[in-house]
Amino acid sequence: MSAAKANGTVKERAELALNDEFLRKAVKFTTERLRLGKKNASADHGNWDEWRERGRQIRLHTIAHLDYYLNLFADNARANGVHVHFADTGEEAVKIALQIAENKSAKSVVKSKSMVTEELHLNHALEGIGVEAVETDLGEYIIQLAGETPSHIIIPAIHKNRHQIAELLSKEAGETLPPDTSILAGFVRKKLREKFLEADIGMTGCNFAIAETGSMVLFENEGNARMVSTVPKTQITLMGMERIIPSWTDLEVMATLLPRSATGQKLTVYMSGITGPRRSKDADGPEEMHIIIVDNGRSLQLGDPEFQELLNCIRCGACLNACPVYRHIGGHAYGGTYSGPIGAVLTPALKKNVAEWDDIANASSLCGACYEACPVKIPLHDMLVSLRRRKVEAGHDNRMETIGMKGFAALAGDSLRMKTALKLGKLGQKLVARDGGIRIKIGPLKGWNTYRVTPTLPKQSFREQWGTLEAEIRSGLQEMDPAVKSRMEAIVKQRGKGGHGHG
Numbered sequence: 216m217s218a219a220k221a222n223g224t225v226k227e228r229a230e231l232a233l234n235d236e237f238l239r240k241a242v243k244f245t246t247e248r249l250r251l252g253k254k255n256a257s258a259d260h261g262n263w264d265e266w267r268e269r270g271r272q273i274r275l276h277t278i279a280h281l282d283y284y285l286n287l288f289a290d291n292a293r294a295n296g297v298h299v300h301f302a303d304t305g306e307e308a309v310k311i312a313l314q315i316a317e318n319k320s321a322k323s324v325v326k327s328k329s330m331v332t333e334e335l336h337l338n339h340a341l342e343g344i345g346v347e348a349v350e351t352d353l354g355e356y357i358i359q360l361a362g363e364t365p366s367h368i369i370i371p372a373i374h375k376n377r378h379q380i381a382e383l384l385s386k387e388a389g390e391t392l393p394p395d396t397s398i399l400a401g402f403v404r405k406k407l408r409e410k411f412l413e414a415d416i417g418m419t420g421c422n423f424a425i426a427e428t429g430s431m432v433l434f435e436n437e438g439n440a441r442m443v444s445t446v447p448k449t450q451i452t453l454m455g456m457e458r459i460i461p462s463w464t465d466l467e468v469m470a471t472l473l474p475r476s477a478t479g480q481k482l483t484v485y486m487s488g489i490t491g492p493r494r495s496k497d498a499d500g501p502e503e504m505h506i507i508i509v510d511n512g513r514s515l516q517l518g519d520p521e522f523q524e525l526l527n528c529i530r531c532g533a534c535l536n537a538c539p540v541y542r543h544i545g546g547h548a549y550g551g552t553y554s555g556p557i558g559a560v561l562t563p564a565l566k567k568n569v570a571e572w573d574d575i576a577n578a579s580s581l582c583g584a585c586y587e588a589c590p591v592k593i594p595l596h597d598m599l600v601s602l603r604r605r606k607v608e609a610g611h612d613n614r615m616e617t618i619g620m621k622g623f624a625a626l627a628g629d630s631l632r633m634k635t636a637l638k639l640g641k642l643g644q645k646l647v648a649r650d651g652g653i654r655i656k657i658g659p660l661k662g663w664n665t666y667r668v669t670p671t672l673p674k675q676s677f678r679e680q681w682g683t684l685e686a687e688i689r690s691g692l693q694e695m696d697p698a699v700k701s702r703m704e705a706i707v708k709q710r711g712k713g714g715h716g717h718g
């Protein structure tokens with residue numbers, strides 16, 4: 216989906232994605248592969264659930280003491296010769312980065328993958344002051360050429376197949392390149408080498424920041440982040456304020472959880488730990504290093520019992536691959552930098568003003584697959600329900616839905632009304648039911664019946680069937696296990712006294 220098509224409501228964007236055969240096939244293919252990889256890697260680990268809990272405890276502890284660990288990290292990083300900057304807002308973070316670029320009279324910046332810089336639209340801002348920003352992660356490079364935004368946290372170009380990628384790279388090469396992955400990767404490698412050598416500044420994200428030594432750690436598979444952080448004379452690292460972990464010992468847990476959850480790898484191919492700029496005896500590395508620690512709405516979650524755990528996220532993308540909604544519509548339909556279940560929670564949560572939330576929290580079936588997949592056990596499905604509730608409480612509800620729910624509550628709360636409504640429903644459905652289903656696409660049935668068939672009301676409701684069912688249960692009790700039998704007898708007795716029943 217192009218940036219131009221990315222406007223509109225979530226529903227409209229999802230509609231576009233559902234009608235894009237290429238996108239659906241490409242997203243399905245890669246998410247299946249990643250899910251299977253994660254399943255095998257976690258099974259192979261042997262103690263996966265125990266390590267998930269360890270990971271969760273580390274994140275819970277760190278975020279509960281975030282002020283302490285952030286200060287410890289900043290003090291240690293400064294002692295290592297790093298310039299540490301704190302930015303309350305996205306605008307402030309961009310301003311700091313641009314100021315550094317101007318001070319260095321930079322003409323070009325090479326970047327490794329960083330979701331925070333996507334969140335801040337930093338490339339656009341750099342271009343605004345005449346600085347060329349070049350993405351060097353293969354997926355990011357592809358979507359930069361396409362003029363798009365990432366549609367997955369880990370695999371930014373997940374929505375493109377190799378034929379579409381070959382077409383894009385051919386334009387850049389000025390000749391037709393075959394849809395052969397090694398030829399395409401070879402072309403990009405050669406092209407980027409020149410950019411690395413020319414660049415004035417290297418810009419990176421940060422997977423983890425180690426408080427005890429003031430170091431930052433990068434995980435990657437292509438080696439480009441290592442080039443970005445060693446070749447240019449100046450390095451700027453942008454990190455969300457929650458990227459902190461206390462120690463290198465904690466990194467061992469994260470280095471086990473993150474690659475396995477993200478791509479099914481036991482270890483990432485390159486893991487770089489950077490503790491300050493180049494020292495006199497170092498063979499390479501930047502002469503000057505800046506770390507910009509970005510809040511941009513993150514601190515709103517601190518102290519919020521329903522959302523503080525959101526800051527535990529290690530951006531592995533496993534919840535995207537597990538989500539049945541994401542696997543059908545891909546990332547652009549979510550409309551923000553972050554997609555999938557984490558995006559559906561994070562995008563609104565980072566904004567204080569509820570009026571700015573769109574209906575993104577509704578893009579979930581609440582099945583809980585995201586929680587099962589999450590290596591640090593974030594209850595995203597509960598958070599989605601809380602977001603929906605907060606939106607309604609703030610007066611941004613869907614009028615028709617509220618009226619419908621109130622109407623249903625009035626019927627379901629009174630057996631006589633329910634009975635009458637079912638009778639009328641059975642009569643009314645005779646006008647529209649065909650072959651055991653209702654297919655008309657008008658009014659509230661339009662959306663549902665576009666893809667499914669509404670089943671008709673059965674001849675007898677559960678309440679009407681209860682007399683027969685009760686007799687069947689009683690006769691079945693003769694052959695039952697004594698424990699089950701006594702429980703069933705208690706239920707039947709309770710029913711006889713007029714206890715809770717189903718309509």
Ligand code: SF4
Nearest residue numbers: 528529531532534589
């Ligand atoms: S919420 Fe959990 S599964 Fe999703 S990206 Fe964050 S850490 Fe990974």
